[in-house]
Amino acid sequence: MEKLVGYQPGGHHPIHLGDELCNGRFRVIHKLGYGGSSIVWLCRDQSQSNPTYVAVKILVAHLQEAECRELRVFQDQNLHHLSRYFCLPKEQFTSESPNGTHLCLVLPVLGPTVNHAAWIFNEERDPDGIMLRQVSRSLVEAVASLHSYSIYLRPANVVLELQSLDGLEENQVLEKLGEPKTRSITIREDSNPTPDVPHAPKYMVQQVDFQETTDLGLILPRAVIIDFGQAVKMAVEQPPFGIPTDYAAPEVIWKRSGGREVDTWSLACTLYEVRVGKHLFEVPHLVVLDEDDYEYEISSVIGERMKELGDGSVNTAAAAGQICKRAFGDDVTAEQGQWAEMLAGLLRYEPHQRPKVQELLKNAWFDTP
Numbered sequence: 001m002e003k004l005v006g007y008q009p010g011g012h013h014p015i016h017l018g019d020e021l022c023n024g025r026f027r028v029i030h031k032l033g034y035g036g037s038s039i040v041w042l043c044r045d046q047s048q049s050n051p052t053y054v055a056v057k058i059l060v061a062h063l064q065e066a067e068c069r070e071l072r073v074f075q076d077q078n079l080h081h082l083s084r085y086f087c088l089p090k091e092q093f094t095s096e097s098p099n100g101t102h103l104c105l106v107l108p109v110l111g112p113t114v115n116h117a118a119w120i121f122n123e124e125r126d127p128d129g130i131m132l133r134q135v136s137r138s139l140v141e142a143v144a145s146l147h148s149y150s151i152y153l154r155p156a157n158v159v160l161e162l163q164s165l166d167g168l169e170e171n172q173v174l175e176k177l178g179e180p181k182t183r184s185i186t187i188r189e190d191s192n193p194t195p196d197v198p199h200a201p202k203y204m205v206q207q208v209d210f211q212e213t214t215d216l217g218l219i220l221p222r223a224v225i226i227d228f229g230q231a232v233k234m235a236v237e238q239p240p241f242g243i244p245t246d247y248a249a250p251e252v253i254w255k256r257s258g259g260r261e262v263d264t265w266s267l268a269c270t271l272y273e274v275r276v277g278k279h280l281f282e283v284p285h286l287v288v289l290d291e292d293d294y295e296y297e298i299s300s301v302i303g304e305r306m307k308e309l310g311d312g313s314v315n316t317a318a319a320a321g322q323i324c325k326r327a328f329g330d331d332v333t334a335e336q337g338q339w340a341e342m343l344a345g346l347l348r349y350e351p352h353q354r355p356k357v358q359e360l361l362k363n364a365w366f367d368t369p
């Protein structure tokens with residue numbers, strides 16, 4: 001659950017199940033997730049006579065429209081024809097709470113984060129790995145299409161598509177997703193602000209746990225990128241380097257710089273996560289990052305930078321072997337080796353040695369039956 005401390009002036013909007021937003025149009029029925037700057041709620045759109053559901057992302061009050069990157073990048077670009085790959089706001093409105101005025105984005109309802117793909121499309125459901133390959137391909141296509149519009153993305157936050165819930169009665173939706181579980185919060189009598197002006201809700205709601213869904217068929221093998229926190233238009237904006245360390249390319253950590261090749265590195269990390277359900281790199285990171293820890297972690301997979309070959313590359317066969325070991329242990333199939341080699345080809349110290357994302361779609365692994 002989100003941290004309670006986030007409920008204070010400028011912070012999260014206190015919300016309870018059954019609350020109505022946007023002049024009664026949206027009624028909250030479950031929670032879908034939360035991030036550092038928002039909470040995402042599953043809502044019924046009461047303006048439609050047929051049961052219709054949307055995700056409403058309610059931003060913290062201190063974030064104003066001008067700072068909302070997903071709105072800026074995509075309004076400028078008019079890229080709505082790419083919505084199959086990206087979670088784009090359909091509408092927006094504002095909502096008042098004791099914590100301020102909150103920008104709310106109305107989004108399509110999506111499924112679990114991509115690190116769940118490996119157990120959802122497990123060997124029993126997907127013996128030939130076709131669905132995992134479909135998820136991976138859609139992720140590569142998404143990044144490639146953004147690059148063709150000169151937008152950097154840093155793919156770190158990706159979810160799986162969900163079959164539409166529209167048409168289902170609310171009880172059927174909750175049967176499939178699980179009833180919301182809540183945890184009550186006690187506001188002390190002597191609290192400041194007083195309990196009469198609560199900055200926190202009376203209870204917090206646990207987000208949908210897709211591991212408990214009764215209908216795995218709801219979750220589709222297609223990746224949708226939801227995190228535009230790092231999306232920037234090339235040549236117009238300086239790239240922000242708030243990318244999570246586990247997905248950050250060496251030039252981001254060591255030089256605080258980087259171009260589109262930074263996405264290629266992040267993409268390799270996310271493709272690993274799709275298949276294995278875990279981060280490829282797990283760099284210890286408490287308050288401040290120790291660059292030695294970063295170097296140790298990446299070199300334990302892709303080899304030391306000092307051991308680069310004459311042309312500046314590293315030994316990708318050895319790197320592929322290490323990726324396989326992390327992912328599957330010692331017993332590895334030819335197909336797994338091919339997949340690891342593809343990833344190793346993306347994880348190069350030198351940005352110019354990473355292939356273009358568009359080229360990656362030609363990799364034979366995507367065609368493996």
Ligand SMILES: Nc1ncnc2c1ncn2[C@@H]1O[C@H](COP(=O)(O)OP(=O)(O)OP(=O)(O)O)[C@@H](O)[C@H]1O
Pocket residue numbers: 032033034035036037038039040055057087107108109110111112113157159226227229
């Ligand atoms: N359209 C959606 N449908 C279903 N779940 C969603 C949707 N959008 C976001 N989520 C869920 O909510 C979580 C938080 O969303 P998101 O990452 O967009 O929030 P954020 O506040 O912008 O994150 P941060 O600022 O920490 O990067 C996601 O990890 C995902 O689980």
